Amino acid sequence: MQIENVVDYIVNWLKDYATKSGMNGFVVGVSGGIDSAVTSTLCAKTGLKVLCVEMPIHQASSHVTRAQEHMTQLKKRFSNVSTTKADLTPVFEEFKTEVILEGKQATVDMALANTRARLRMTTLYYYAGLYKMLVAGTGNKVEDFGVGFYTKYGDGGVDLSPIADLVKSEVYQLGKYLDVPESIMIAAPSDGLFGDARSDEDQIGASYPELEWAMAMDEKGKTIADFSGRELEVFKIYKRFNTANKHKMVPIPICKIPNNFTQ
Template sequence: MQTEKVANHIVNWLKEYASQANIKGFVIGISGGIDSAVTSTLCAKTGLETLCVEMPIHQAPSHVTRAQEHITQLKEKFNNVTDTRVDLTPVFETFKSSVPTSDSEAKLHLTLANTRARLRMTSLYYLAGLHGYLVAGTGNKVEDFGVGFYTKYGDGGVDISPIADLLKSEVYALASYLEVPHSIQVAAPTDGLFGDSRSDEDQLGASYDELEWAMKMSEEGKKDTDFTGREQEVFKIYTRLNTVNQHKMIPIPVCNIPFDLL
């Protein structure tokens, strides 16, 4: 990948899109992870207003520290960057106390994890509405179009997706070029939605490097029977996730009414 040229291409794309939409800036949720760090840096490089938002919900201290380190670095490098913090922990707790619970611990934990993401989406759009900004998404190609590893109408609810055509390895290459803090570059990827230390790999059952390989093999028309051992296992993981999460990747189904019924 021609890293510098890719970075410049995305920055120019962001500027052109904002200009055509008559929008003066971007708002990005900052998690302390690689994707939000790269996305916010690219937005900052446009010279347009860039609002970085921390939205902790029982967040791990390490996530908070990395997010703050990144925001501090951005503000030192770009005078168009501002930040704010929206503590959603009390909102989340109020929500939990107001809705029915479940006998299934697994379903309850997953549903509440998705609720965290949707509360954050709501906060980002609130701020975007106040300032006249676009919500910039932070999903990469493997997450968005490979395994669907995001929350529908949560972190998947965005106006634009600057890095969604980049594999995770390419996001890391951009992070190095953009001089994202080292602590973020070496941290294990995690969505931070469960309030514990589980990583993305823990949840997915495979690393991003493995999933990138499986995505490439799938695009080449390979089947799980073409592989053995760990490769076959990873390919099956990728295929299963890609299948069950298609509802996130395709347009919302619309029931078309026959003309003679209208």
């Protein structure tokens, strides 16, 4: 990958989109992970205003530390970057007092995890509206179009997606080029939606390099009959997530009324 050209292309794309939209810059949710670190740095390189928002909800201390380290570094490097923190833990806890928490614990936990992401989306759009900015998405290609590993109308609710055509390994290449803090570069990817340090691999059952491979095989038209052993296991995992989360990757279904019904 021609890293410098890719970086310049994304930065110009971001700046051009914001300028044509008549917006002042970008709002980015910073989690302490590689995707948000790369996205916020790319936005900063446009020279437009960038607001990085940290939004802890019972967050693991390691996530908080990395997010703060990145934001501090970014402000030192770019004068157009500002930061803020919105501790959403009290909001989340109050929400839980007003809803029914019944059913299988795993189901409740997942619903609450998605609620965290949607509270964060709401916060980002609050600031975007306040300062006339665009919400920049942080999803990569494997998450957004492979396994659908994001929350619908949560971290999937954005105005534009600068790194969604890059697989995870490519995002890491950009991270190294952009001088993302080493603590983020070496940290295990995590969505941070459960209040602990569980990784994406813990939840999915396969690593991002494995998922990138499976995505490439699927795009080539391969089937489970083509694999065995760990490759078969990974390909099945990929296909299961891809199928289950397809609703996130396609346009919202619209009930089209027949013309003769409206005449």
